[in-house]
Amino acid sequence: xxxxxxxxxxxxxxMVGSAIVRRLQKEGFKNLHTRTRQELDLMDRTAVRAxxxxxxxxxxxxxxxxxxxxxANFEKPVEFLIENLTIQNNVIQAAADFGVTKLLFLGxxxxxxxxxxxxxxxxxxxxxxxxxxxxxxxxAKIAGIKLCQAYAREYxxxxxxxxxxxxxxxxxxFDLHTSHVLPALIRKVHEAKRAGSKDVSVWxxxxxxxxxxxxxxxxxxxxxxxxxxxxxEIVNIGCGEDVSIRELAEIICDVLGYEGEIVFDASKPDGTxxxxxxxxxxxxxxxxxRIGLQDGIxxxxxxxxxxx
Ligand code: GFB
Numbered sequence: 001x002x003x004x005x006x007x008x009x010x011x012x013x014x015m016v017g018s019a020i021v022r023r024l025q026k027e028g029f030k031n032l033h034t035r036t037r038q039e040l041d042l043m044d045r046t047a048v049r050a051x052x053x054x055x056x057x058x059x060x061x062x063x064x065x066x067x068x069x070x071x072a073n074f075e076k077p078v079e080f081l082i083e084n085l086t087i088q089n090n091v092i093q094a095a096a097d098f099g100v101t102k103l104l105f106l107g108x109x110x111x112x113x114x115x116x117x118x119x120x121x122x123x124x125x126x127x128x129x130x131x132x133x134x135x136x137x138x139x140a141k142i143a144g145i146k147l148c149q150a151y152a153r154e155y156x157x158x159x160x161x162x163x164x165x166x167x168x169x170x171x172x173x174f175d176l177h178t179s180h181v182l183p184a185l186i187r188k189v190h191e192a193k194r195a196g197s198k199d200v201s202v203w204x205x206x207x208x209x210x211x212x213x214x215x216x217x218x219x220x221x222x223x224x225x226x227x228x229x230x231x232x233e234i235v236n237i238g239c240g241e242d243v244s245i246r247e248l249a250e251i252i253c254d255v256l257g258y259e260g261e262i263v264f265d266a267s268k269p270d271g272t273x274x275x276x277x278x279x280x281x282x283x284x285x286x287x288x289x290r291i292g293l294q295d296g297i298x299x300x301x302x303x304x305x306x307x308x
Contacts, residue, residue: 002058005031007057007060008033008059008061009034009060010063010064010091011063011065015171017064019169019171019215021034023222023223024223033057043090045086049097052098057095059102061104062091062103062104065106066080066083066084067137068080068179069179069181070134070181072178073134081140084140085144088144089147093147095157100157101158103157103160104225105148105162106162106164106222107142107161107163108141108164109163109165109166110134111130112124115129118276121236122233122281125145125234131271133271144161159232162225162235162237163234164218165210165237166181166212166213167215168182168215169214169216170300174304176188181210181245182297185200185248186297186300186304188201188202189258190301192258192260193257193258198260199261199263200260200262202263202264203264204264204271205266207244207273208270208271208273209276210243210245211238211242213237217290228285237282238279240276249262
């Protein structure tokens with residue numbers, strides 16, 4: 001990629017978009033274009049088209065989405081469907097109509113069927129029913145993948161799709177009601193330690209297994225795909241290792257130095273039993289993750305202490 005290329009990162013204020021911007025800046029790209037929601041509402045088709053017509057990006061990374069943890073997904077299926085479908089339709093269609101050379105769309109591991117064989121291969125897409133706690137988000141993301149693939153087949157566009165596993169890192173959402181598990185547990189353990197509580201509450205049974213990738217590793221994978229990957233076939237992005245929610249809670253207690261008890265709240269949903277990516281396709285092409293879970297949690301906790 002030419003370092004002078006015009007690159008639009010949609011969603012640059014979020015955890016993923018901000019990590020991608022940091023990565024591209026580190027690589028020496030100077031012609032980065034970003035817009036806050038106040039400057040450009042990605043739900044507004046006319047405004048999005050005017051932006052593309054005016055800026056004429058060469059590359060687009062679509063990291064703009066309504067995201068959230070298990071509770072937010074379950075409580076707001078309408079918003080998760082409509083906002084994600086609208087934003088991605090606006091961005092992908094404008095990219096096609098205004099001559100973008102390459103677009104990277106970001107999906108999620110929740111696009112795969114709830115009971116798909118583990119680790120999850122790209123071929124498992126649309127082979128069975130989805131996990132109901134996040135099927136609205138998953139359906140929107142599947143529609144985004146299909147739109148990119150349709151543009152590739154019908155109009156020869158180089159629109160690619162990466163499927164990240166559960167992500168975490170700086171700029172994550174630490175709101176206990178809407179966040180994913182890892183930032184929620186950092187906040188809960190931090191507050192339990194500060195208050196001298198004898199225990200900390202973890203949702204569900206603690207047995208579901210999840211794979212966690214630091215967002216800086218994801219950003220490196222995205223850059224790698226932008227430079228090297230030119231197929232409409234989706235690519236998983238993960239580290240290839242998972243832990244149970246109990247193990248995650250124990251690691252977080254350890255990193256934060258909290259010695260209280262972990263108690264499980266069975267009134268809360270477990271969600272899908274396991275979500276581990278098969279990352280063979282990406283590893284075979286040369287990328288590998290660098291940040292281990294303990295180090296990544298330490299880094300994220302430092303960011304939390306400075307910011308929240
Ligand atoms: O990260 P999470 O909210 O979402 O929850 P998913 C993962 C697991 O952690 C579930 C448990 O079994 C939760 O019950 N958990 C334990 C907690 N304590 C907590 C807590 O305090 N907060 C939260 N949030 N969870 C998401 C999807 O699914 O995965 C999204 O909802 C997205 O659509 C994302 O795809 C990658 O991993 O279950």
